[in-house]
Amino acid sequence: MKIEYKTNTPITTEQFIECLKKSTLGERRPIENYDCINGMINNSNLVVSAWDNNKLIGIARSVTDFHYACYLSDLAVDKQYQKMGIGKQMQIITQDQLGPECNLILIAAPAANEYYKHIGFSQNERCWILQRDQKIKLTK
Secondary structure, three states, rough: OOOOEEEOOOOOHHHHHHHHEEEEEEHHHHOOOOOHHHHHHOOOOOOEEEEEEEEEEEEEEEEOOOOEEEEEEEEEHHHHHHHOOOHHHHHHHHHHOOOOOOEEOOOOOOOHHHHHOOOOOOOOOOOOOOOOOOOOOOOO
Protein backbone atom coordinates (compact mmCIF):
# COMPACT_ATOMS: atom_id res chain seq x y z
CA MET A 1 0.00 0.00 0.00
CA LYS A 2 1.31 3.42 -0.97
CA ILE A 3 -0.05 6.34 1.04
CA GLU A 4 0.04 9.70 -0.76
CA TYR A 5 0.32 12.90 1.28
CA LYS A 6 -1.01 16.19 -0.07
CA THR A 7 -0.89 19.76 1.17
CA ASN A 8 -3.87 22.09 0.74
CA THR A 9 -5.61 19.79 -1.72
CA PRO A 10 -9.35 20.57 -1.75
CA ILE A 11 -11.37 18.29 0.52
CA THR A 12 -15.14 18.27 0.44
CA THR A 13 -17.19 18.62 3.58
CA GLU A 14 -18.52 15.11 3.00
CA GLN A 15 -14.98 13.66 2.77
CA PHE A 16 -14.00 15.49 5.96
CA ILE A 17 -17.06 14.20 7.84
CA GLU A 18 -16.42 10.64 6.65
CA CYS A 19 -12.77 10.81 7.74
CA LEU A 20 -13.79 12.13 11.16
CA LYS A 21 -16.38 9.35 11.52
CA LYS A 22 -13.85 6.67 10.66
CA SER A 23 -11.36 8.01 13.20
CA THR A 24 -11.82 8.38 16.94
CA LEU A 25 -12.03 12.17 16.47
CA GLY A 26 -15.57 11.96 15.13
CA GLU A 27 -16.76 11.42 18.70
CA ARG A 28 -15.51 14.89 19.67
CA ARG A 29 -16.46 16.94 16.62
CA PRO A 30 -19.89 18.28 15.59
CA ILE A 31 -20.23 15.92 12.62
CA GLU A 32 -24.01 16.31 12.64
CA ASN A 33 -23.65 20.07 12.06
CA TYR A 34 -22.86 20.32 8.34
CA ASP A 35 -22.46 24.12 8.34
CA CYS A 36 -19.97 24.01 11.19
CA ILE A 37 -17.90 21.22 9.61
CA ASN A 38 -18.06 23.02 6.26
CA GLY A 39 -16.72 26.18 7.89
CA MET A 40 -14.00 24.20 9.67
CA ILE A 41 -12.59 22.69 6.48
CA ASN A 42 -13.07 25.75 4.29
CA ASN A 43 -11.50 28.25 6.69
CA SER A 44 -8.36 26.29 7.51
CA ASN A 45 -5.22 27.63 5.93
CA LEU A 46 -3.01 24.56 6.23
CA VAL A 47 -4.43 21.11 5.55
CA VAL A 48 -2.25 18.03 5.14
CA SER A 49 -4.13 14.97 3.98
CA ALA A 50 -3.32 11.29 3.53
CA TRP A 51 -4.83 9.28 0.70
CA ASP A 52 -5.04 5.61 -0.20
CA ASN A 53 -5.76 5.92 -3.92
CA ASN A 54 -8.77 8.30 -4.00
CA LYS A 55 -9.85 7.59 -0.42
CA LEU A 56 -9.16 10.21 2.26
CA ILE A 57 -7.74 8.28 5.20
CA GLY A 58 -6.18 11.04 7.28
CA ILE A 59 -6.19 14.77 7.85
CA ALA A 60 -4.14 17.28 9.82
CA ARG A 61 -6.12 20.53 9.78
CA SER A 62 -4.46 23.72 11.03
CA VAL A 63 -4.92 27.45 11.38
CA THR A 64 -1.65 29.34 11.29
CA ASP A 65 0.23 32.57 10.58
CA PHE A 66 3.21 30.39 9.45
CA HIS A 67 5.64 32.49 11.52
CA TYR A 68 4.78 32.29 15.22
CA ALA A 69 1.93 29.92 15.93
CA CYS A 70 0.21 27.01 14.22
CA TYR A 71 -2.83 25.52 15.91
CA LEU A 72 -3.26 21.92 14.78
CA SER A 73 -6.97 21.69 15.46
CA ASP A 74 -7.71 18.25 13.99
CA LEU A 75 -5.53 15.20 13.54
CA ALA A 76 -7.61 12.27 12.36
CA VAL A 77 -6.65 8.92 10.84
CA ASP A 78 -9.12 6.24 9.76
CA LYS A 79 -9.06 3.49 12.43
CA GLN A 80 -8.13 0.88 9.78
CA TYR A 81 -4.94 2.86 9.04
CA GLN A 82 -3.87 3.79 12.57
CA LYS A 83 -0.51 2.74 14.05
CA MET A 84 1.13 2.96 10.62
CA GLY A 85 2.86 6.32 11.17
CA ILE A 86 0.35 8.29 9.06
CA GLY A 87 -0.55 10.77 11.80
CA LYS A 88 3.11 11.34 12.60
CA GLN A 89 3.96 11.88 8.93
CA MET A 90 1.15 14.43 8.54
CA GLN A 91 2.52 16.31 11.56
CA ILE A 92 6.03 16.27 10.07
CA ILE A 93 4.69 17.67 6.80
CA THR A 94 2.70 20.29 8.71
CA GLN A 95 5.79 21.37 10.63
CA ASP A 96 7.82 21.49 7.39
CA GLN A 97 5.38 24.11 6.03
CA LEU A 98 6.06 26.45 8.96
CA GLY A 99 8.74 29.06 9.48
CA PRO A 100 11.69 28.34 11.79
CA GLU A 101 10.18 30.30 14.72
CA CYS A 102 6.69 28.79 14.46
CA ASN A 103 5.37 26.62 17.30
CA LEU A 104 3.01 23.73 16.64
CA ILE A 105 0.20 23.84 19.22
CA LEU A 106 -2.67 21.42 19.84
CA ILE A 107 -5.18 20.36 22.45
CA ALA A 108 -5.10 16.60 22.92
CA ALA A 109 -7.79 14.24 24.09
CA PRO A 110 -6.69 12.77 27.44
CA ALA A 111 -6.18 9.34 25.86
CA ALA A 112 -3.69 10.86 23.38
CA ASN A 113 -1.42 12.57 25.92
CA GLU A 114 1.13 9.75 25.95
CA TYR A 115 1.25 9.66 22.15
CA TYR A 116 2.13 13.35 21.87
CA LYS A 117 4.67 13.10 24.69
CA HIS A 118 6.24 10.08 22.95
CA ILE A 119 6.75 11.94 19.64
CA GLY A 120 8.32 15.01 21.25
CA PHE A 121 5.58 17.46 22.24
CA SER A 122 5.82 19.06 25.66
CA GLN A 123 2.72 19.57 27.77
CA ASN A 124 1.75 23.15 28.54
CA GLU A 125 -0.56 23.90 31.46
CA ARG A 126 -1.24 27.49 30.37
CA CYS A 127 -4.03 26.79 27.92
CA TRP A 128 -7.40 28.39 28.65
CA ILE A 129 -10.70 27.74 26.89
CA LEU A 130 -13.84 29.87 26.83
CA GLN A 131 -16.66 27.57 25.74
CA ARG A 132 -19.07 28.94 23.14
CA ASP A 133 -21.97 29.05 25.60
CA GLN A 134 -19.93 31.05 28.12
CA LYS A 135 -19.50 34.80 28.08
CA ILE A 136 -16.54 36.90 29.11
CA LYS A 137 -17.25 38.26 32.58
CA LEU A 138 -17.39 42.01 32.87
CA THR A 139 -15.69 43.18 36.05
CA LYS A 140 -15.00 46.59 37.54
